[in-house]
Amino acid sequence: MSLSETTPRAQGDLEQRRARRSVGFGFFLSELGLLFRRRRTWAMLGALAAVPILIAVAIRLTDGGDGRGPAFLDRITQNGLFVAMTALVVSIPLFLPLTVGVVAGDSIAGEASASTLRYLLVAPVGRIRLLLVKFAAAAVFCLAATVTVSLAGILIGVALFPVGPVTLLSGDTVSVAESLGRSLLIAVYVTVGLLGLSAIGLFISTLTDAPVGAMAATVVLSIVAQVLGQLSQTEWLHPWLFSYHWLDFADLLRQPIEWSSFGENALLQLAYVAVFGALAYARFSTKDILS
Amino acid sequence: MTGSAAGTEAPSVPRAEGSDAPGEEPGRDFDARAGSDMDGDPFATGDFAIRTRGLTKRFGRQTVVDGIDLAVPHGAVFGFLGPNGSGKTTTIRMLLGLATATSGDIAVLGESMPRSLGSVLPRVGALIEGPGFHPFLSGTANLRRLDAADGFAPSATRRARVERALARVGLSHAARKPVRAYSLGMKQRLGIANALLAPRELIVLDEPTNGLDPQGTREVRSLIRSLAADGATVFVSSHLLAEIEQMCTHAAVMSAGRLVAQGRLDELRAASGPPRLTVRTTAAALAPAAEVLRTLGLRPDPLAPTSGTGDAGGTAPAIGRKNVPEEAGMDTKMRPNEGGDTVLEAELAQGIAPEQVVASLVAAGVPVRGFTVEQPSLEDLFVSLTGEGFDVAQ
Numbered sequence: 001m002s003l004s005e006t007t008p009r010a011q012g013d014l015e016q017r018r019a020r021r022s023v024g025f026g027f028f029l030s031e032l033g034l035l036f037r038r039r040r041t042w043a044m045l046g047a048l049a050a051v052p053i054l055i056a057v058a059i060r061l062t063d064g065g066d067g068r069g070p071a072f073l074d075r076i077t078q079n080g081l082f083v084a085m086t087a088l089v090v091s092i093p094l095f096l097p098l099t100v101g102v103v104a105g106d107s108i109a110g111e112a113s114a115s116t117l118r119y120l121l122v123a124p125v126g127r128i129r130l131l132l133v134k135f136a137a138a139a140v141f142c143l144a145a146t147v148t149v150s151l152a153g154i155l156i157g158v159a160l161f162p163v164g165p166v167t168l169l170s171g172d173t174v175s176v177a178e179s180l181g182r183s184l185l186i187a188v189y190v191t192v193g194l195l196g197l198s199a200i201g202l203f204i205s206t207l208t209d210a211p212v213g214a215m216a217a218t219v220v221l222s223i224v225a226q227v228l229g230q231l232s233q234t235e236w237l238h239p240w241l242f243s244y245h246w247l248d249f250a251d252l253l254r255q256p257i258e259w260s261s262f263g264e265n266a267l268l269q270l271a272y273v274a275v276f277g278a279l280a281y282a283r284f285s286t287k288d289i290l291s
Numbered sequence: 292m293t294g295s296a297a298g299t300e301a302p303s304v305p306r307a308e309g310s311d312a313p314g315e316e317p318g319r320d321f322d323a324r325a326g327s328d329m330d331g332d333p334f335a336t337g338d339f340a341i342r343t344r345g346l347t348k349r350f351g352r353q354t355v356v357d358g359i360d361l362a363v364p365h366g367a368v369f370g371f372l373g374p375n376g377s378g379k380t381t382t383i384r385m386l387l388g389l390a391t392a393t394s395g396d397i398a399v400l401g402e403s404m405p406r407s408l409g410s411v412l413p414r415v416g417a418l419i420e421g422p423g424f425h426p427f428l429s430g431t432a433n434l435r436r437l438d439a440a441d442g443f444a445p446s447a448t449r450r451a452r453v454e455r456a457l458a459r460v461g462l463s464h465a466a467r468k469p470v471r472a473y474s475l476g477m478k479q480r481l482g483i484a485n486a487l488l489a490p491r492e493l494i495v496l497d498e499p500t501n502g503l504d505p506q507g508t509r510e511v512r513s514l515i516r517s518l519a520a521d522g523a524t525v526f527v528s529s530h531l532l533a534e535i536e537q538m539c540t541h542a543a544v545m546s547a548g549r550l551v552a553q554g555r556l557d558e559l560r561a562a563s564g565p566p567r568l569t570v571r572t573t574a575a576a577l578a579p580a581a582e583v584l585r586t587l588g589l590r591p592d593p594l595a596p597t598s599g600t601g602d603a604g605g606t607a608p609a610i611g612r613k614n615v616p617e618e619a620g621m622d623t624k625m626r627p628n629e630g631g632d633t634v635l636e637a638e639l640a641q642g643i644a645p646e647q648v649v650a651s652l653v654a655a656g657v658p659v660r661g662f663t664v665e666q667p668s669l670e671d672l673f674v675s676l677t678g679e680g681f682d683v684a685q
Contacts, residue, residue, distance in 0.1 A: 017413065017443050017444070017445065017489065022442045022443075022446075023442075024442060026439045026446050027439045027440050027442070029439075030435065030436045030439040030440070033432075033436075034425065034428070034436060037427065037428065037432075038427065039427070114423060114424070114425055114426075115421065115422070115423025115424075116423045116424060116425060116437075117423075118384075118389055118419050118420075118423065119417075119419070119423050119437055119485060120437065120440045121387075121388070121389055122387045122388070122389065122412055122415070122417045122419070123412070123437050123438075123440040123441040124388075124408060124409060124412035124413065124440075124441065124442075125440035125441070125442070126409065126442065129442065130440075286391065288384070288389065288390035288391060289384070289389040289390065290384070290389075290390065
């Protein structure tokens with residue numbers, strides 16, 4: 001319908017309204033501004049950046065250790081570019097899900113507890129639009145988190161260790177530039193892997209007005225999924241766990257790149273986003289906002 | 292007043308509780324009543340800024356809002372009164388689409404809610420149950436964010452509109468401070484600024500003067516008047532009666548989820564009884580003064596020093612005046628430091644001008660030491676409708 005018919009008073013520029021609702025890009029930018037103006041967000045990114053720095057410094061001080069420890073650890077002393085990958089392997093089980101759980105779990109419940117949710121809704125933001133923007137912001141945070149780990153790893157690796165062409169798992173050797181590209185690709189892979197968890201966090205966030213509860217529940221679910229993934233008794237369930245492909249990014253370190261795990265991961269996460277997005281919509285679109 | 296013209300459209304009011312005894316049955320909805328009194332009168336027309344029909348909200352077994360029929364004319368400053376917990380905020384949440392009604396219909400600005408939420412809400416500014424802002428963002432940043440959330444607000448004028456809204460509530464000096472550093476009153480004003488970000492046809496303010504100092508309260512009152520002067524309809528909920536009395540053209544009273552009275556303010560006052568006059572004179576002149584009032588056709592109640600008239604008389608039988616102990620007590624005790632005055636009270640009958648009463652008293656040689664005519668206050672009405680003290684119906 002045309003809004004100009006219903007708002008007869010259009011005096012001057014300040015009084016003018018859009019004829020049609022904007023898609024929400026401006027609000028998305030505003031949401032990112034809110035996310036990245038929070039001290040909490042920077043504290044979490046700082047903690048994630050500390051992971052590769054700790055690893056690199058520890059290895060530097062002990063001259064490589066005895067070869068045990070997470071994947072790629074033994075390669076670091078030969079090539080600093082492996083710090084980033086080691087740090088990702090270390091961060092994926094707990095640190096990354098923890099920070100993503102905080103952001104996703106806070107998305108709706110945090111607005112509710114700050115009393116801002118009702119004002120957003122009467123602005124009116126539109127409930128679906130709000131969910132989409134919140135999910136997009138959580139996805140941006142996933143990318144920021146994994147890129148932070150990778151970038152901090154690359155920088156500290158370059159600073160403390162020799163850097164040269166990287167020998168891939170398939171035995172081929174790629175240049176430093178291409179290996180940086182692969183690092184970015186791995187960051188994207190891990191980001192995609194966290195989207196399902198973000199959708200779960202968003203859904204849980206619509207269930208409560210207590211952000212801490214939503215955050216904790218999201219993190220606990222990510223741990224439960226990984227525990228189930230370790231048990232042979234639940235092997236039938238493994239391919240359906242959102243954490244199933246989390247550590248499978250090694251396929252991106254082959255020549256040529258083995259894309260199948262990337263595709264399977266993306267498909268699985270898409271399914272989680274669809275299911276939990278639908279649940280979040282079903283819950284949130286009919287919810288009485290009494291906070 | 293802008294409200295007077297539109298006010299003629301108001302339904303016949305006031306409506307005392309139980310006069311039409313809204314049913315308790317859950318199925319009382321649009322269809323059940325569509326054929327009765329609304330024939331030929333489409334519900335969602337533009338005649339009223341807000342209109343509800345049989346609006347009901349239940350939480351579990353508790354009925355919080357019980358079949359209310361609100362009618363807020365365009366251009367009115369509408370006071371929405373009721374004790375705490377009487378269902379005011381829940382009603383406002385339903386009007387704004389935050390909560391869904393269990394049954395009943397809502398039309399806001401001539402459009403059905405919540406169906407037309409997307410086209411109605413941009414024309415509505417609201418302060419709902421206290422302000423809500425991100426404490427670590429500045430006042431400006433908070434308002435910009437809320438404005439960005441409104442998909443109909445043009446981003447080109449956002450900066451200017453936010454500045455104007457902040458200036459309008461006197462917060463320009465604190466615009467860059469984080470909201471964490473705001474006092475309660477400043478947060479409240481920021482909440483009102485948010486309601487004014489864009490030109491609004493309807494402004495809903497839930498307890499707008501909460502936490503404000505007397506100056507802030509005055510500013511909010513004058514702000515509301517200026518909004519009404521611009522042609523906006525202002526819907527103010529409050530339990531502060533003096534506030535409503537000072538700025539509203541219309542009012543409605545909620546009690547325990549029911550709408551117990553609604554209408555123009557003067558109609559509501561008239562319903563709470565005729566004006567009362569008080570004559571203060573010497574003890575010796577009591578009898579002649581009473582005689583003068585009787586000859587004018589009034590029925591004086593002498594409040595003699597010893598008589599102790601606890602009940603001020605049979606005024607306004609429909610509503611009753613059960614809350615006069617303060618006034619009456621002051622008059623009846625008649626302490627020496629009041630100069631031994633005797634006080635006569637009477638209802639001012641229609642057609643008799645107060646000055647006529649004074650002239651007659653003076654002509655009869657009655658020493659008039661004081662003479663007042665008081666309209667029964669809204670508080671009288673409010674208390675008579677919603678109960679006294681802490682016994683208010685829940």
